Amino acid sequence: MTGAALTRFDRRKDGSGFRDWAKSAFDAALAQSGLTAGDIDALFVASESDFFHFQLNPASILASELGLVGVAATRCEGGGASGQLAVHAALRAVQSGAARHAVVLGVDPSASSLSGDAIRDLYGFSFDGWTDGMTGLTATALYALSYQAFAKRHGTTMDDLAAVTIQNRGNAGGNPNAHLPRSDSAAAIGQSPVIASPYHRLHCSPLSDGAAALILSAPARVPANRNAAPQIIGAGAASDHMHLSHRADPGDFTAKTMAMARACAAAEISPQDIDLAEIYDAYAGAQLQAISALGLSDDLSNDLSRGVFAPEGRCPINLSGGLMGQGAPVGAIGVAQTATCALILEGRYHAALQPRILPRYAVADTHGGVCTTAAVTILAQGGTAG
Amino acid sequence: MIRHQITLDYALNPGWLGPFVTGLLQGQAIARRCAACAATSFPPVRTCACGSDAGEWVTLPGTATITLRTTGQDGDFALVSFDGATTQSTVKLVDVAADASGGHIIASTGGQPGLCLGARGARNAR
Ligand SMILES: [Zn+2]
Numbered sequence: 001m002t003g004a005a006l007t008r009f010d011r012r013k014d015g016s017g018f019r020d021w022a023k024s025a026f027d028a029a030l031a032q033s034g035l036t037a038g039d040i041d042a043l044f045v046a047s048e049s050d051f052f053h054f055q056l057n058p059a060s061i062l063a064s065e066l067g068l069v070g071v072a073a074t075r076c077e078g079g080g081a082s083g084q085l086a087v088h089a090a091l092r093a094v095q096s097g098a099a100r101h102a103v104v105l106g107v108d109p110s111a112s113s114l115s116g117d118a119i120r121d122l123y124g125f126s127f128d129g130w131t132d133g134m135t136g137l138t139a140t141a142l143y144a145l146s147y148q149a150f151a152k153r154h155g156t157t158m159d160d161l162a163a164v165t166i167q168n169r170g171n172a173g174g175n176p177n178a179h180l181p182r183s184d185s186a187a188a189i190g191q192s193p194v195i196a197s198p199y200h201r202l203h204c205s206p207l208s209d210g211a212a213a214l215i216l217s218a219p220a221r222v223p224a225n226r227n228a229a230p231q232i233i234g235a236g237a238a239s240d241h242m243h244l245s246h247r248a249d250p251g252d253f254t255a256k257t258m259a260m261a262r263a264c265a266a267a268e269i270s271p272q273d274i275d276l277a278e279i280y281d282a283y284a285g286a287q288l289q290a291i292s293a294l295g296l297s298d299d300l301s302n303d304l305s306r307g308v309f310a311p312e313g314r315c316p317i318n319l320s321g322g323l324m325g326q327g328a329p330v331g332a333i334g335v336a337q338t339a340t341c342a343l344i345l346e347g348r349y350h351a352a353l354q355p356r357i358l359p360r361y362a363v364a365d366t367h368g369g370v371c372t373t374a375a376v377t378i379l380a381q382g383g384t385a386g
Numbered sequence: 387m388i389r390h391q392i393t394l395d396y397a398l399n400p401g402w403l404g405p406f407v408t409g410l411l412q413g414q415a416i417a418r419r420c421a422a423c424a425a426t427s428f429p430p431v432r433t434c435a436c437g438s439d440a441g442e443w444v445t446l447p448g449t450a451t452i453t454l455r456t457t458g459q460d461g462d463f464a465l466v467s468f469d470g471a472t473t474q475s476t477v478k479l480v481d482v483a484a485d486a487s488g489g490h491i492i493a494s495t496g497g498q499p500g501l502c503l504g505a506r507g508a509r510n511a512r
């Protein structure tokens with residue numbers, strides 16, 4: 001991972017557009033890598049929907065915008081998992097020898113280009129469009145039903161939802177690029193409007209604008225000044241039934257468990273070895289479901305109350321603020337999570353959030369649908385995995 | 387600022403799912419019964435969990451029991467079990483009392499083929 005960069009995530013009011021954010025993230029990642037545009041063989045663009053930027057075939061447009069005309073340009077899409085799927089596609093291109101260096105570029109104007117109501121209606125077609133979509137089920141309602149099933153079995157409470165919300169938005173306070181740094185009390189969270197019970201507005205991630213970029217390089221091609229760069233040591237993806245209602249347990253993120261098992265097998269580590277995680281917290285409860293599905297805790301409520309996932313804990317989660325705090329420009333999310341892990345593993349993250357002792361293994365966890373498509377990537381400190 | 391507006395008028399062909407879609411518009415629960423294992427899916431799935439894609443359409447009684455329910459600004463929705471189905475379903479609740487334990491399918495209220503559950507004893511309004 002020779003280059004990693006993110007733009008601010010927020011609702012842009014400065015007249016800039018998605019091509020500007022893409023260029024800014026790409027330039028910063030390329031500068032970090034020490035490479036030039038001529039070294040790049042492939043571009044993988046993650047962007048969830050043409051509805052957001054009103055640009056079909058955005059990968060070819062961005063190849064031109066980034067000064068990469070001639071490279072193999074591919075768009076990767078899997079709903080919320082788009083960014084991580086693009087990381088995986090770039091990884092395979094480099095592993096296969098098809099590319100010496102590959103760029104992953106995630107970008108979406110999820111906040112500024114359409115109204116919140118229009119985006120909510122479009123998101124309703126992220127699940128089975130012909131059943132849930134036509135029924136008018138929203139993302140929040142489906143996530144709420146899934147979380148209720150999880151909470152019933154695991155005994156998690158409204159206090160746990162508040163704790164996740166407070167921690168993620170508190171972490172975002174140390175991230176100058178974050179969309180929603182806040183310090184709401186549990187009472188204030190409980191008083192925000194109910195969107196789909198048990199989820200109140202403050203349990204939900206915002207819609208954001210932004211971009212993130214990575215440069216993946218074949219080990220033999222890494223520039224000398226980047227020999228200590230973090231490495232991707234495992235990647236795994238999986239899918240679950242498109243109907244939440246047809247799953248054995250609608251509260252389980254089974255695809256995530258499968259994706260994690262595949263990534264851990266490739267990395268030759270176990271989930272207990274992970275000491276940093278960026279998790280797909282589209283909603284506060286989804287973070288709890290993900291921790292459980294990824295195998296990061298055997299005793300969820302106890303680990304939460306002991307601060308295992310807090311900034312000073314054994315395995316800090318969403319130091320960036322996650323989707324809830326940092327923000328959620330959909331295509332950029334998985335790329336941003338992976339970039340964040342890389343920057344932290346290398347000790348280059350925002351000073352207020354950078355752990356003093358560098359973590360060894362990090363997982364970037366992303367999904368689309370109600371974990372209908374899951375994709376996780378495991379990174380190691382440079383040198384750890386040889 | 388570039389201002390631009392488009393209107394899209396879709397004509398989506400549901401293909402094999404046709405009987406299910408027609409049923410929703412009429413307030414009937416048309417499910418798929420697997421020819422190999424008799425699992426009855428609603429909404430119907432083309433390929434059963436057992437691997438078979440052979441099956442027949444069956445009309446369920448239309449009554450359902452609510453498993454989980456969510457309410458708020460986005461509307462009233464639930465995870466329910468339709469009598470005669472071996473899978474659960476996610477539905478929109480239409481005037482189902484907060485303490486009701488179940489309901490009955492009604493014709494889609496949205497002008498599009500949605501899966502709507504009305505109060506028990508409710509019959510199709512149109
Ligand atoms: Zn079967």
